[in-house]
Amino acid sequence: MATPAPDVSAIGAALRSPAATVGEADVEKLRLIEELTSDVDAVQERVLSEILGRNAGAEYLTRCGLDAGDTGRATFRAKVPVVSYDDLKPYIQRVADGDCSPVLSTHPITEFLTSTGTSAGECKLIPVAMDDSGRRQALHGLIGPVLKLQVNLFYMAQGQYVPGLEKGKGLNFMFVKSETKTRGGLTAWFALTSVYKSKQFKSMANAYTSPTAAILCEDAFQSMYAQMVCGLCQRHDVVRVGAVFAAALVRAIRFLQLNWGQLAADIEAGELGPHVADPSVREAVSGILRPDAELAEFVRIACSKGDWAGIITRIWPNTKYVDAIVTGAMAQYIRTLQYYSGGLPIVSTSYASSECFFGINLRPMCDPSEVSYTIMPNMAYFEFLPVGEVVDATNLVDLARVEVGREYEVVITTYAGLSRYRVGDVLRVTGFHNVAPQFRFVRRQTVLLSVELDKTDEAELHRAVERASSALLRPRGVSVADYTSRACTERIPGHYVGSTGSY
Structure with a gap:
């Protein structure tokens, strides 16, 4: 029987007695996590005020009707629309073409991160402001102490010392x-x-x-x-x-x-x-x-x-562990990695995209099927659109007000000038660390197989392959190593066609 992963409350215990599990150098980083997750709403209010204050006078926000002193949530929600990449693309393209005026941000855009555009196949240019890399680096520095703490506790529970x-x-x-x-x-x-x-x-x-x-x-x-x-x-x-x-x-x-x-x-x-x-x-x-x-x-x-x-x-x-993202479309490789590793813990440490660094897995030694990420509220201003509801500025929910069990599409406002931007990721709320919500990545919003009137997302496809593999292949000692699928309309009725690799 697998040893259960340590609970996130271990962070608090480590702060009370750090020498047992982590060194003194890591204590301040663990304490910062506790501070950030203990008053999420206040941190988010401060972050939005900082973003709007520093980008006051940027062309995009000015066109939305925001004045220099408009840094509050109510005015922001009333005046700034929820947008997709296509809505912001003309502004981003101007910056890419050399427009040095404050188009999206009053802080200089120093580079672009290219998103693969998995939802539409296009390459997107995501602006990066001068101080973004430092912000990401600071948050990335929190991962090491959490991982060290949890790995030590995991093996100590088995009577081992690492x-x-x-x-x-x-x-x-x-x-x-x-x-x-x-x-x-x-x-x-x-x-x-x-x-x-x-x-x-x-x-x-x-x-x-x-x-x-x-x-x-x-x-x-x-x-x-x-x-x-x-x-x-x-x-x-x-x-x-x-x-x-x-x-x-x-x-x-x-x-x-x-x-x-x-x-x-x-x-x-x-x-x-x-x-x-x-x-x-x-x-x-x-x-x-x-x-x-x-x-x-x-x-x-x-x-x-x-x-x-x-x-x-x-x-x-x-x-001691395998380090790889196994959420979303990567979940299909969990069994393969378990096979190659002899059952070592598989660790997914963080959740990030080209647009934003979102959060950390505070229980990195958990079962891969239970991975959840705690959103760090100082990285951007986060809002959430309940799945199934009409996209409307008034329907969005603040980070501190999401509900356990519900699925949301994440919407971000960043220091580099993306305002109420739909990332396209669907997340499910699984619980809280202190008062900070924890999310499980479910799928990309627009990654779908569609034939006739049917629509199947990647999570449903993965479950179908798992069920078929369990029923038909594993009794014969064979497992699926990889798979792909497409919609076929060459015959009526249309149907899905898949191909697999096995070991």
Whole structure:
């Protein structure tokens, strides 16, 4: 029977007796979480006042009818409409094209994060203000103390002690994509690329087995190969294995299945073969890769048997958890990761998008099906549109007034000038930490399969695949590793067509 995850009340207990679970350096960060979640409405009122005060005079808010002194909620709700990306696109495009006037924000827009536009297939440009990265970095710094606390408590409950967890390394598979410049000369890149190229991330290089050059290599094969070989060479230092999204970690294990022979050969030789040609990557890996016949033979034995159950803990024996987002569309990979990891806890630490950093999972060691995120009220002004209700400015609910069990579409107002912006994510309220609501990600609002009059969202599709897999495949010792589906109208009546991969 699995050990239950520690309750979030453990944070309060740690503050009363921090030495038992976390060091003194983390106490202030845990205390900040307690402060932010104890008076959510007051924090949200302050945040909205700050946003409206600093962006007073911006063209968009002026056109909405807000004057310089209008920083209250009532006036904001009455005058500022609820909008989608298409509504703000003309303003965003002007900034991208080089308009330096205060269009959306009076603080300079320094770059754009590119959203994949999963709801409509288009690439969206999300403005980033000068101080946004610092705000995100500060909140991201809260994750470490929470995770350290919960991991320690989780293993202490099993009679184990995890010394020096923060001194171990992460085998986290991280990748970048090429960046572009807008007509006005501003950088436009994916959020993760901006993180991995930041000074803050480079200062944390020792926390990972992958050298920075390998992470920043835009050739996916060379990047994956270099990160894998470095992870193998440092296998006893690894305390966590992961990727931002579960799909990327599954892809990494599949890469190992296909390339273990060449990896072992390079480890035995102590040198990368010609398949990795990037000079900066070769130089970075040369500082880690040394001739090691014993390790090469270990890799061959571990990978040649065709038994991939528990491969993560067999190759990286000190791994304490798997680090990957497994909510929403990534939920389909939970069983696969459990299979590869031998049942290690799967941790989803935070909830963020290109538009905003939303919150933290305060119970990161919980079962993946129970992941909820506590919204941090200082990151933006949050409102919630009850699912099923007409989109109207008067229907939105404040963060402090959502109801447990209800589903809402999240609407944000950010420091960078997005005002009452529909993100498109549907969340369900699962409970509270202090008075801060906790949300479970349900789905993207507009990600639907539709045929005839039927509409099926990704959560319903996932449940259908799970039921079919349980009834038809698992009795035969087969499980679904991945799947996709589309609407087919070539025959009448229309129907859904799916394809799966199995292990």
